[in-house]
Each structure stands twice: as structure tokens, then as C-alpha cells.
Amino acid sequence: MEKSFPALQMGQLVCGRGSIAFLKTLQKQRVAVLYDSRVFNERARADLCALLGGDVRFIADILGEPTLDDIRTAVNALGDFAPELFVAIGGGSVMDVTKAVWLLYEHPQLDLADAFKPFQLPAPAGKADIAAVPTTSGTGSETTCCAVFTNTQTQEKQLMLGFEIVPKYAILDPNFTDTLPGLVAAHTGMDALSHAMEAAVCKAASPLVISIALGATLDLLENLPLSVNEGEGRKAYAREQCHYAATMAGVAINNCSAGLVHALDQPGPYFGLPHGLVCGLLLPYTTAFHSPHPVYAQMAGRLGFAGSEAQRCAQLVDYLWAFQTKVGVAHSFKELGVDEAAFMDRLAAFAAVVDTSMAARLSPRQPTQVEAAEILRAAYYGERPAAPAKA
Numbered sequence: 001m002e003k004s005f006p007a008l009q010m011g012q013l014v015c016g017r018g019s020i021a022f023l024k025t026l027q028k029q030r031v032a033v034l035y036d037s038r039v040f041n042e043r044a045r046a047d048l049c050a051l052l053g054g055d056v057r058f059i060a061d062i063l064g065e066p067t068l069d070d071i072r073t074a075v076n077a078l079g080d081f082a083p084e085l086f087v088a089i090g091g092g093s094v095m096d097v098t099k100a101v102w103l104l105y106e107h108p109q110l111d112l113a114d115a116f117k118p119f120q121l122p123a124p125a126g127k128a129d130i131a132a133v134p135t136t137s138g139t140g141s142e143t144t145c146c147a148v149f150t151n152t153q154t155q156e157k158q159l160m161l162g163f164e165i166v167p168k169y170a171i172l173d174p175n176f177t178d179t180l181p182g183l184v185a186a187h188t189g190m191d192a193l194s195h196a197m198e199a200a201v202c203k204a205a206s207p208l209v210i211s212i213a214l215g216a217t218l219d220l221l222e223n224l225p226l227s228v229n230e231g232e233g234r235k236a237y238a239r240e241q242c243h244y245a246a247t248m249a250g251v252a253i254n255n256c257s258a259g260l261v262h263a264l265d266q267p268g269p270y271f272g273l274p275h276g277l278v279c280g281l282l283l284p285y286t287t288a289f290h291s292p293h294p295v296y297a298q299m300a301g302r303l304g305f306a307g308s309e310a311q312r313c314a315q316l317v318d319y320l321w322a323f324q325t326k327v328g329v330a331h332s333f334k335e336l337g338v339d340e341a342a343f344m345d346r347l348a349a350f351a352a353v354v355d356t357s358m359a360a361r362l363s364p365r366q367p368t369q370v371e372a373a374e375i376l377r378a379a380y381y382g383e384r385p386a387a388p389a390k391a
């Protein structure tokens with residue numbers, strides 16, 4: 001049998017202030033745009049029409065967490081329009097709906113239920129491409145093979161998974177991030193940091209993934225506090241760096257897997273907490289659980305920490321704890337006002353996911369349900385995690 005070698009899968013990534021102008025170089029005459037009107041207002045939409053010329057239609061304004069109904073509504077709005085390009089301008093929600101609408105446009109006969117069979121999507125028919133223009137810096141959806149939807153009838157999350165839905169182009173124009181509220185920048189940035197740190201230690205990470213994930217981790221640690229707290233001048237630069245790093249973190253997880261933070265993000269949807277906030281809250285706890293780890297030690301070394309592998313990992317966990325305070329992310333669910341009895345009542349159910357979650361399985365050490373429950377319990381009360389620090 002021939003030996004196989006790891007390869008890095010991603011779309012074409014374009015970056016720079018004003019890089020939305022790249023869309024014009026694609027020379028598409030019929031363009032369907034899905035967007036979020038809170039960041040892509042009427043004036044911006046008029047500018048896009050002027051830039052592209054041709055027949056540009058705005059088919060869906062996606063404002064909340066994406067649902068299966070959003071897919072159906074956007075497909076209906078598309079009608080018999082035959083775009084050559086789908087453009088998604090917004091956060092993860094807009095990009096996720098665009099992936100699904102594109103899939104059903106490519107394959108009109110595909111049953112929506114079949115679209116949710118993991119990694120069993122049909123090959124593209126070649127009618128149109130997707131260009132994603134993220135306006136937040138966190139989900140990485142512009143580079144990933146995943147789209148998440150809520151089924152409003154059952155309130156369950158449904159995942160669409162397949163490399164076919166990775167956008168062909170990701171256009172990283174930081175001009176869209178300048179007006180992001182600090183809190184959104186903090187939460188989405190912590191989501192990106194979790195992607196980067198989890199990919200870096202994922203069991204399936206190749207050397208290329210580790211290199212990208214380490215770089216993204218350090219860029220986010222350096223720039224996120226400035227991006228959240230600074231005045232306009234340095235903030236704009238920091239936001240730009242975070243924007244690029246968040247996408248590279250997305251490339252990293254797309255080429256291996258997210259990890260334990262993402263497996264344990266069960267209280268997020270259950271209590272209506274932002275995904276990035278829950279990721280950021282859990283990160284020191286899971287980092288301590290996986291320590292010592294040689295890649296964490298490498299990360300800590302690049303941050304300037306010295307000592308044995310275990311000592312450097314312990315310092316990294318302390319650093320993350322202080323980092324939460326710097327960017328305004330809570331240490332505990334209790335601090336967020338989550339009801340204690342309701343949380344403890346669900347604790348076992350939240351923890352049970354680690355037996356079946358791919359993210360838990362591919363993390364450096366798959367916890368038992370008891371260990372996972374202990375991580376969540378400590379995170380509820382804000383019991384400061386500590387990595388074993390023996391030399």
C-alpha cells in the first residue's frame with residue numbers, strides 16, 4: 001500500500017483592508033449575496049453592486065443563530081435566479097446558511113435530511129462558487145467544512161459536514177471588524193483562540209497544522225487584549241491581526257479537529273450563552289487537564305516562560321487565567337449568573353458527550369464522564385485550575 005502524507009486543505013485566502021474589491025476580479029455576472037444588515041448596510045450593499053456590475057441580488061438578511069427555516073427561506077428567495085457566485089458577508093451564521101443554500105442550489109434534488117449525513121455530500125455540480133467575507137474574527141466558518149443549524153421544532157443543533165462546502169474564497173477584509181463591539185471581539189476572539197490551542201495539540205494534527213495553530217495562538221494572545229481594550233489607532237491594527245489569526249485557526253481545526261472545550265460547550269446552547277464566551281471560560285480548565293503537553297510547553301516557551309515541560313505548562317495555564325481577566329471573560333459559570341441547581345442538574349448529561357464526541361476523542365487525553373463532569377463542576381464555581389508543575 002502506498003504511504004499517504006498529510007496535506008493542508010483550504011480555499012484561496014485573500015487579505016488586506018479593502019480586499020472585498022477582490023470579488024470584482026472573479027468576473028461573475030450573476031451574484032447572490034447573503035448578509036447581515038447590521039454590518040453590511042444599505043450603503044455598503046449599493047457599493048457592492050457598483051463594484052461588481054452585473055446582476056447582484058441580496059437574497060437573505062441573517063440576523064440570528066441560523067435555523068433550518070433560514071435555509072428554506074433563502075432557497076425560496078433565490079427562486080429561479082442562477083448565480084455563478086454566492087457571496088456571504090457576515091459572521092458564522094451568514095456563512096453557514098450560504099453553505100447550505102449553495103449546496104441545495106448545486107443539487108436541487110437533494111433532500112435536506114440527506115444534507116445532514118456527515119461527510120456524505122455529493123460532489124459539486126460546478127454551477128457556482130462561494131466567496132466568504134467574514135465580519136467577525138472567530139468562527140473560522142470561512143475556511144471550515146462545517147455549518148451549524150438549529151432545528152426550531154426540536155431545538156436541537158444539526159451539523160452539516162463535508163469538504164464540499166468549504167468556501168472557495170475567503171476574503172479577509174478587516175475594515176468590517178473596526179466597528180465590532182468590544183464584547184463581541186472578546187467572545188469571538190476567545191473562540192478563535194480555542195480553535196488554535198485545540199488544533200495545536202489535537203491527536204490528528206500534522207506538523208503543518210501545529211505550525212499554523214501555534215502562530216495563530218501567539219498572534220491572538222498578543223493582539224486580542226488590544227483589540228478589545230485599546231483606543232482607535234492600535235486597536236485597528238490589533239483587530240486586523242486577530243482577523244487573520246482567527247481564519248488561520250479555522251484552517252487549523254479544519255485540517256484536524258477542535259478539542260475538549262468544544263466537546264464540553266454543552267452549557268452554552270442550553271443556557272443561551274455565546275459560544276465564544278463559553279470556550280474562553282473553559283480554556284484554562286481543559287489546558288490544565290491536558291497538561292503537561294510538549295506543544296503547550298513550546299507555546300509557553302515562545303511566550304517567554306522557562307523551566308521543565310510541566311513547569312512551562314503550569315505557567316501557561318496561569319497566563320490563560322490572567323488573560324481571561326484582561327479581555328473581560330468570566331472565570332466561572334456562576335459569575336455569569338447561571339443557576340446552580342439547573343447547572344448541576346444537567347452536569348452528567350453535559351459530561352456524557354465526551355464518550356461520543358470526535359473533538360473529545362481527538363483531544364490529547366479523552367476524559368471519562370466523571371473527569372469531564374469534574375472539569376465542568378470546577379468551571380461552574382471558578383475553582384482555579386492548576387497544571388501539575390513538578391519538574
Ligand SMILES: [Fe+2]
Pocket residue numbers: 139191194195262275279
Ligand atoms: Fe468554536
